[in-house]
Amino acid sequence: MFGLFNRSKSISTKELETKLNSRVELLDVRMPGEYRAGHIPGAKNIPLNKIEQYQGKTNEPVHVICQSGMRSRKAASVLKKNGYDVVNVRGGMMQWNGKTRGGSK
Template sequence: MFGLFNRIPSISTKELKSKLNPKIVLLDVRTPAEYRSGHIAEARNLPLNRISTYHRPTTEPIYLICQSGARSKQAARLLTRQGYQVINVRGGMNQWSGPVRGGK
């Protein structure tokens, strides 16, 4: 097993809330339907099955979120291999208590 917890930095949803700003790179790796059901305003949807298509030059960290944290960990592994600095959001949208856009 890949030493995931040692290699992929992570933050809580509370920590993410304090970092949100218009310039943050926050990728929501859930399906488009999940994203439409409610997402963080600053998040861009890039489903896990398309994460390998991400090719944007950035020196900023990329924050990754999904529903529970499992898919974002997978995405983090893939983007780390491509040389990006990534940070996984532990607990995902299940733990998010801030405002969401979309949904019911």
């Protein structure tokens, strides 16, 4: 029950796509090779194993994405503990149908 209060907000990939029309802080927590193979334009690659080193603005929401949503959920938990307003993107790149850069989806 108490775990429910520690969960980060989450949105679908469709919701993220509409948010990208405005400036959004988006972290792609996949490994660099996965990121290079295809990522959302404007996303910053900070692999899950380096997420503790992230130093962004704490007054703006940080959106996190990975391949399926598992790593981004872990990253969201770490970022939330570090004081960030975090939004996890459910389904990750597997559900993403928008524009990508770097490779083909």
